[in-house]
Amino acid sequence: GAGVSQSPSNKVTEKGKDVELRCDPISGHTALYWYRQSLGQGLEFLIYFQGNSAPDKSGLPSDRFSAERTGGSVSTLTIQRTQQEDSAVYLCASSLRGTGGRGTNQPQHFGDGTRLSIL
């Protein structure tokens, strides 16, 4: 079966440009997560969606970052006015929704990421 799909796999852009990164989760997964992986910082949480709503945006580093999810499926992460420190690998993960009881959280499965380079 298909895993989490991310596009583009690589993106090079000039400082100050806007970029859009796309994530297509595993079919049937209602939860979707964005993370950022960089050399100095490791893997950092950005935002979490349950269906189309984002109850946790606590990891977004600035107001230049935004994300949306439509139809409970595909998500787009947008970075406006890119800066060189935005260069990183942006990873998307998806999971089934847990039932809320103890021991019922569902594991997150990751895509291969978008490697973003800001010149």
Add this chain to the structure above:
Amino acid sequence: QKEVEQDPGPLSVPEGAIVSLNCTYSNSAFQYFMWYRQYSRKGPELLMYTYSSGNKEDGRFTAQVDKSSKYISLFIRDSQPSDSATYLCAMNNNAGNMLTFGGGTRLMVKP
């Protein structure tokens, strides 16, 4: 101090060796513990997923969680060159949203 600490390595072992990878953490609310394997230019691949304390075995891999010591381990038996990758520990609480990751340990298994 980071919430999850992991020795970055690199850890170099001969083929067939037993490998021990470890993480310590500080947040007692963590209940779910994961190990991911990440090959170069690929996303993290889930290896082991455990809830609360105890051991879990899957083929050559064994995960151990000691919540009293806030210490988790991954053991790889009969290591193979194909096991050469970066291993990431991750954990979260009962709310089940964001994962908190260790920095990753780079493992090299030499033929």
